[in-house]
Amino acid sequence: xxxRRVVRPGRRFLVHLAVHCVLxxxxxxxxxxxxxxxxxxxxxxxxxxxxxxxxxxxxIVANMALYVIGHWAEDKRAGSATK
Amino acid sequence: xxxxxxxxxxxxVVLAVYFGGVMFVGLYAWRKFPQSDPENYILGxxxxxxxxxxxxxxxxxxxxxTVLGFPGTMYRDGLSGYVAIGGMYIGFAALYxxxxxxxxxxxxxxxxxxxxxxxxxxxxxxxxxxxxxxxMLILAVxxxxxxxxxxxxxxxxxxxxxxxxxxTGAVLVYFLIIVYVxxxxxxxxxxxxxxxxxxxxxxxxxxxxxxxxxxGGIPAAFSRVIAARPEWLTIPGPGGRSPWPFIISFAxxxxxxxxxxxxxxxxxxxxxxxxxxxxWPLVVVASFPIVMGAAFLSGVAGxxxxxxxxxxxxxxxxxxxxxxxNFQPVVAGLVAxxxxxxxMSSVSSQIHGVGxxxxxxxxxxxxxxxxxxxxxxxxRLSVLVVGGIGLYLSLxxxxxxxxxxxxxxxxxxxxxxxxxxxxxxxxxxTKWGAIAGPLGGTAMLLAIGLTTQDHRLLGLYAGLxxxxxxxxxxxxxxxxxxxxxPDDSIVRAYRAIxx
Numbered sequence: 207x208x209x210r211r212v213v214r215p216g217r218r219f220l221v222h223l224a225v226h227c228v229l230x231x232x233x234x235x236x237x238x239x240x241x242x243x244x245x246x247x248x249x250x251x252x253x254x255x256x257x258x259x260x261x262x263x264x265x266i267v268a269n270m271a272l273y274v275i276g277h278w279a280e281d282k283r284a285g286s287a288t289k
Numbered sequence: 290x291x292x293x294x295x296x297x298x299x300x301x302v303v304l305a306v307y308f309g310g311v312m313f314v315g316l317y318a319w320r321k322f323p324q325s326d327p328e329n330y331i332l333g334x335x336x337x338x339x340x341x342x343x344x345x346x347x348x349x350x351x352x353x354x355t356v357l358g359f360p361g362t363m364y365r366d367g368l369s370g371y372v373a374i375g376g377m378y379i380g381f382a383a384l385y386x387x388x389x390x391x392x393x394x395x396x397x398x399x400x401x402x403x404x405x406x407x408x409x410x411x412x413x414x415x416x417x418x419x420x421x422x423x424x425m426l427i428l429a430v431x432x433x434x435x436x437x438x439x440x441x442x443x444x445x446x447x448x449x450x451x452x453x454x455x456x457t458g459a460v461l462v463y464f465l466i467i468v469y470v471x472x473x474x475x476x477x478x479x480x481x482x483x484x485x486x487x488x489x490x491x492x493x494x495x496x497x498x499x500x501x502x503x504x505g506g507i508p509a510a511f512s513r514v515i516a517a518r519p520e521w522l523t524i525p526g527p528g529g530r531s532p533w534p535f536i537i538s539f540a541x542x543x544x545x546x547x548x549x550x551x552x553x554x555x556x557x558x559x560x561x562x563x564x565x566x567x568x569w570p571l572v573v574v575a576s577f578p579i580v581m582g583a584a585f586l587s588g589v590a591g592x593x594x595x596x597x598x599x600x601x602x603x604x605x606x607x608x609x610x611x612x613x614x615n616f617q618p619v620v621a622g623l624v625a626x627x628x629x630x631x632x633m634s635s636v637s638s639q640i641h642g643v644g645x646x647x648x649x650x651x652x653x654x655x656x657x658x659x660x661x662x663x664x665x666x667x668x669r670l671s672v673l674v675v676g677g678i679g680l681y682l683s684l685x686x687x688x689x690x691x692x693x694x695x696x697x698x699x700x701x702x703x704x705x706x707x708x709x710x711x712x713x714x715x716x717x718x719t720k721w722g723a724i725a726g727p728l729g730g731t732a733m734l735l736a737i738g739l740t741t742q743d744h745r746l747l748g749l750y751a752g753l754x755x756x757x758x759x760x761x762x763x764x765x766x767x768x769x770x771x772x773x774x775p776d777d778s779i780v781r782a783y784r785a786i787x788x
Contacts, residue, residue: 213787226387230380233372234537244515244522250508252515252522258372259585263578266379270571273387278564 218280222273229266233258294450300622304448307488307626308465311481311633315469318477326661327653330474330668331403331645332558337479339565343572345479345638346556348486350378350547350573351580352635356493356628357440359581361605363588364598367518369526371585373536377698378581379574381544385705386570389712390557394566395786396712397558405554405704406650412711412783413720414776416654421724422704423551423650425731429700430550430643431679437636438463438683441629447609448625450618456684462629466637467676470644471669475559478637485630490580492627497583497590499620500611504593507586513593521592534748542752546702552642587611640679644672696738699752703730706756706763714783719774722767730759 215223231237241257248256293301324330337345362370393408402408406423410416438459445458453461469477504510514521525532547553560566587608591598594611598604609628612621648668658664707723734755738744744751767774 212781212784215788219788223384223387226384230376230384233376233380234540235533238372238524238533242524244519247511250511252368252511254368254523255511255585258368258375259578259582263375263379263574266383266574267571270383270387270574274564274567274571277391277567281562281564 216280218273218276222269222276225269226266229262229269233262237262291452294452294618296618297448297450297452297622299619300448300450300626301452303623304626304629307630308462310484312465312469314480314484315473315477318473318480319469322473322476324472324474324476324665327403327645327649327664327668328401329476330665331555331641331649333475333479335398335558336561337475337559337565338561339568341479341483342556342560342565343568344483344486345559345634346553346569347572347576348482348489348631348634349552349556349638350635351486351489351493351576351631352437355489355580355584356608356631357443357605359584360587360591360608361601363585364591364604364607365601366526366531367521367523367588367592369524369531369536370588371581372524373531373539374581375577376536376540377544377547379577381541382547383570383573385545385548386557386573389709390566390569391563392712392786392788393554393557394560394563396783399782399786403555403558404551404646404649405549405708406646408711409704409707409723410650410654412714412775412779413707413718413723414779415720418707418720418723419650419654422707422727423646425727426549426551426701426704427643427646427650429546429697430552430639431675431682433697434636434639434643434675434679435682437632437639438679441632441636442683443606444609444625444628444632447613448622448629450622459683460680462633463636463676463680466633466640467673470637470641470672470676474665474668475555475641478641479559481637482634485634489627489631489634490576492624492630493580494583496608496612496620496624496627497586499616500590500594500608501586503611503615504590507589510586510589510593514589517596518592532748535745535750538749538753542702542750542756543698545705545756546698546700546752549701549704549708550639550642550697551646552638555642555645556638584608636679640672640676644668644675647671647675695744696734696752699734699738699750699755700731702752702756703727703734703759706760710763711783714780714786716774716777716780717767717771718763719767719770721770721773722763722765725766726759726761726763729762730755733758 241254244252246253396402400411406419409422410419441462442455442459445453446455501507501510521527591607612624645668648671652667704727706726710718734751737746737751737754746754
């Protein structure tokens, strides 16, 4: 480890972090203004329930999974996985 | 010996097999893995594999609240309760871990940190920062341990059909926890968490599915709630109790505070590679819809089968009482056993984490030891004392501490500003700011939380007010005490650690 060199967050990390923040915003305002209603039913679920319990969590999981997979490859290339 | 109540034989057998399995796994960890130094006892030698690391995280974070608290919150508040809890877990806790879990892991490897207090002391160059913040985090978790033990006793009584009463059940289960935590340390806690994690997911999801089935199945249950109480399925919820500003002001401090607790922080150091710690936020967001979806479904079933209940205790135990009313006792016993698993996994992790903090943040600094075996002895003694205090408090049930338990996570969040400043390596943050901010934030949190009925001021949750005061004090005091900034070489080392 070079104790003098500042290591800044990589582009991949920042992009996935930004996507997560946007999805969380959609979970709250202003997204809530759009999904905060009962109709229409989607897969028998009220619209708001579908968005908050299925759709947005799935999008958040997908973003997080892409982040993890991308970083795994990066850590493997850099040989920094265990130090 | 009291007679087994009719119909409860199978659930008592399941409980006995489960306790035997937990004890076997705990003893296996004790015999199989070395416990000769604090790093092995507290962190499992920083060599835990991905599967066990993920299960210990999941089982630790789903606790008494998951089985007894959250289904009740969702019954009372509907979708707004779900969104508040969702925002806290998959929004802010996941965001924090995504940003800082790998960095915390790397700092631990580079500098030997185990507890949050050690990171604070090291970065700010002051043992006092570690004493104050480490002590604050310990105080934030102890009342929560007490609340969990109360839940353990209740579920034990349900699972045995009243054959064993609440206090006796709590003591029995607690004794079991103390034995395997004392002997096997982190390895025992993590391995038993894996067993408990499987049981808790199966029990909670299974329990929710059977009660929603009694309510006519998922589509019919939702149709009936839409017809009877459509406001339950939108925000701000019944009676307009949870408007957006409150939900957001709740999710931010509670989500952040969760991540600061010693037992959660310690877990960031246990995986063998940094790849495993990057999985952490993924596990949180992936398990949430399953576990909390189950809690939400039991709230829906409760609204259909037993609408209009307002008593807090009755709503908290809604899922269990619905099962008791509609199925053979064995079903309730199995779900209660899953609840016991959820609580045991959290309590064991909390006692171990808080014990480790007492040992590393206080005893190790006040009475430096050179023999690693003495370090393990300190930690085991701390675990025993913390465990004893938790049990004593739960049996005597002081109301004031139960009240404090409600603020456990928001209180933990008061450590977040100095923690983030340290992890990022901000040179402007000083030790005096790191002490003043969290103390001021805690005072604000408790002032609002303990003096208002709904823990709100101007519609915002007390935790966010605490965080606002904390941030302001942290910035102002840091600016006013520039000579006390962290050492330049430390700042550079932290900035070079990588993401």
